[in-house]
Amino acid sequence: xxxxxxxxxxxxxxxxxxxxxxxxxxxxxxxxxxxxxxxxxxxxxxxxxxxxxxxxxxxxxxxxxxxxxxxxxxxxxxxxxxxxxxxxxxxxxxxxxxxxxxxxxxxxxxxxxxxxxxxxxxxxxxxxxxxxxxxxxxxxxxxxxxxxxxxxxxxxxxxxxxxxxxxxxxxxxxxxxxxxxxxxxxxxxxxxxxx
Amino acid sequence: xxxxxxxxxxxxxxxxxxxxxxxxxxxxxxxxxxxxxxxxxxxxxxxxxxxxxxxxxxxxxxxxxxxxxxxxxxxxxxxxxxxxxxxxxxxxxxxxxxxxxxxxxxxxxxxxxxxxxxxxxxxxxxxxxxxxxxxxxxxxxxxxxxxxxxxxxxxxxxxxxxxxxxxxxxxxxxxxxxxxxxxxxxxxxxxxxxxxxxxxxxxxxxxxxxxxxxxxxxxxxxxxxxxxxxxxxxxxxxxxxxxxxxxxxxxxxxxxxxxxxxxxxxxxxxxxxxxxxxxxxxxxxxxxxxxxxxxxxxxxxxxxxxxxxxxxxxxxxxxxxxxxxxxxxxxxxxxxxxxxxxxxxxxxxxxxxxxxxxxxxxxxxxxxxxxxxxxxx
Numbered sequence: 001x002x003x004x005x006x007x008x009x010x011x012x013x014x015x016x017x018x019x020x021x022x023x024x025x026x027x028x029x030x031x032x033x034x035x036x037x038x039x040x041x042x043x044x045x046x047x048x049x050x051x052x053x054x055x056x057x058x059x060x061x062x063x064x065x066x067x068x069x070x071x072x073x074x075x076x077x078x079x080x081x082x083x084x085x086x087x088x089x090x091x092x093x094x095x096x097x098x099x100x101x102x103x104x105x106x107x108x109x110x111x112x113x114x115x116x117x118x119x120x121x122x123x124x125x126x127x128x129x130x131x132x133x134x135x136x137x138x139x140x141x142x143x144x145x146x147x148x149x150x151x152x153x154x155x156x157x158x159x160x161x162x163x164x165x166x167x168x169x170x171x172x173x174x175x176x177x178x179x180x181x182x183x184x185x186x187x188x189x190x191x192x193x194x195x
Numbered sequence: 196x197x198x199x200x201x202x203x204x205x206x207x208x209x210x211x212x213x214x215x216x217x218x219x220x221x222x223x224x225x226x227x228x229x230x231x232x233x234x235x236x237x238x239x240x241x242x243x244x245x246x247x248x249x250x251x252x253x254x255x256x257x258x259x260x261x262x263x264x265x266x267x268x269x270x271x272x273x274x275x276x277x278x279x280x281x282x283x284x285x286x287x288x289x290x291x292x293x294x295x296x297x298x299x300x301x302x303x304x305x306x307x308x309x310x311x312x313x314x315x316x317x318x319x320x321x322x323x324x325x326x327x328x329x330x331x332x333x334x335x336x337x338x339x340x341x342x343x344x345x346x347x348x349x350x351x352x353x354x355x356x357x358x359x360x361x362x363x364x365x366x367x368x369x370x371x372x373x374x375x376x377x378x379x380x381x382x383x384x385x386x387x388x389x390x391x392x393x394x395x396x397x398x399x400x401x402x403x404x405x406x407x408x409x410x411x412x413x414x415x416x417x418x419x420x421x422x423x424x425x426x427x428x429x430x431x432x433x434x435x436x437x438x439x440x441x442x443x444x445x446x447x448x449x450x451x452x453x454x455x456x457x458x459x460x461x462x463x464x465x466x467x468x469x470x471x472x473x474x475x476x477x478x479x480x481x482x483x484x485x486x487x488x489x490x491x492x493x494x495x496x497x498x499x500x501x502x503x504x505x506x507x508x509x510x511x512x513x514x515x516x517x518x519x520x521x522x523x524x525x526x527x528x529x530x531x532x533x534x535x536x537x538x539x540x541x542x543x544x545x546x547x548x549x550x551x552x553x554x555x556x557x558x559x560x561x562x563x564x565x566x567x568x569x570x571x572x
Contacts, residue, residue, distance in 0.1 A: 004517070
């Protein structure tokens with residue numbers, strides 16, 4: 001935690017509305033990006049963002065300052081996302097749409113393929129366990145290091161690696177049957193399919 | 196599976212959604228307060244007084260209701276008031292601010308006890324706002340730009356995504372939403388432009404915003420900006436009630452603790468001498484530019500702390516640390532901050548402040564060794 005964050009946290013705990021607004025203004029972009037990358041385009045995004053910040057203010061008293069404020073807030077956002085995924089039924093994913101793109105007569109634009117790729121990726125991710133999904137999205141989509149993901153999930157580096165590996169394996173199995181998803185994900189590592 | 200990040204861009208939230216979310220969060224935060232803060236001692240006298248005030252207020256409300264005046268109550272906080280002007284500008288008078296809505300301008304106004312928020316959809320607003328130190332915040336959103344007011348006369352112009360902020364008196368803080376950039380403080384006679392994200396002197400900018408239109412004067416009651424022919428009437432959407440100019444019931448300002456009992460013990464030996472005077476006045480001097488602004492800001496923090504006004508002292512110290520990056524009193528202000536954060540007990544924030552002090556001024560005794568002690572506690 002840096003000094004600026006320390007003062008901000010103290011002012012928030014002191015009940016200063018202006019400080020609370022400042023904390024929101026500084027962090028909401030980051031939290032939204034985290035939630036978006038875990039959950040994809042989502043109509044409940046506003047509620048989730050709101051829930052995260054309410055949770056942040058509720059728990060601020062217990063913030064020990066061992067991690068950076070942004071890491072601590074990420075952890076809360078990941079927990080909110082976890083609860084959301086856990087209470088939602090996984091969406092059923094069909095490959096019907098894939099056939100549309102396979103026909104030689106139809107040559108969809110790159111943009112359309114990319115958009116469809118995103119949709120299929122999140123549909124495939126919805127079948128993963130919440131922990132694997134969050135670890136995968138923070139590492140592979142949000143581009144964070146394993147250590148940062150482990151900090152955000154409050155777990156060990158080994159457990160995080162395992163979750164990411166499981167998620168990758170499941171997604172590549174899906175991709176083997178879905179060329180659009182396979183193109184979107186890129187080539188799997190050589191040793192991955194042998195597992 | 197690399198570069199997925201580039202393939203999946205985050206959909207940004209628009210200013211209106213952000214404002215609504217912020218509003219809900221702040222509402223929840225206000226309700227959280229009792230559990231968030233350290234438990235206070237129950238004071239029966241204050242409880243009794245609060246009970247009396249509540250009973251009196253209820254009686255007045257019931258009386259008004261019976262007289263059929265309840266229709267004049269202010270609108271609910273969650274309902275914004277939409278103000279859209281045609282060829283004629285309009286003026287809105289709130290309890291502690293005046294908002295001049297330019298011609299061909301559309302705004303949404305959220306106003307309640309927790310603050311005033313203006314969502315500038317298009318056009319220009321000129322605002323004259325009293326100092327916010329003890330008042331709820333006043334914020335203007337325009338595209339992704341957020342202008343927080345400290346206490347000032349300023350204008351915000353929006354043309355699509357191009358936003359400009361001009362300040363004639365005081366200071367405003369400008370944040371870009373969803374950006375990691377540091378906030379920009381726009382002060383007297385400066386103009387900030389969103390497109391190049393830079394400040395220029397108002398005179399050099401060569402634009403005639405409302406903030407520049409009026410010559411500097413102490414008379415702030417005269418008509419603002421270039422609005423010479425002003426109709427005090429806004430064109431509103433049908434069904435929206437006129438914004439009532441209700442005088443806000445203010446809570447009594449907390450008196451500073453008396454010096455002998457409320458003064459925290461500050462280890463002042465070795466600190467530079469602070470300027471004499473009222474901390475509020477020193478604070479105002481600290482906002483201005485000039486050679487003594489830095490010393491005034493330090494002195495304001497010092498005097499506030501001396502009076503036991505911890506919150507004000509912390510705010511001022513924070514202001515100093517943000518603004519005077521290479522200030523000569525930085526070590527002293529850091530030490531004051533440590534004093535504030537470490538009482539009544541050593542908290543994580545206190546340790547962070549002490550660690551920062553050690554990192555920046557490892558040889559500055561006697562405070563460095565005390566800071567080291569705090570870090571190791």
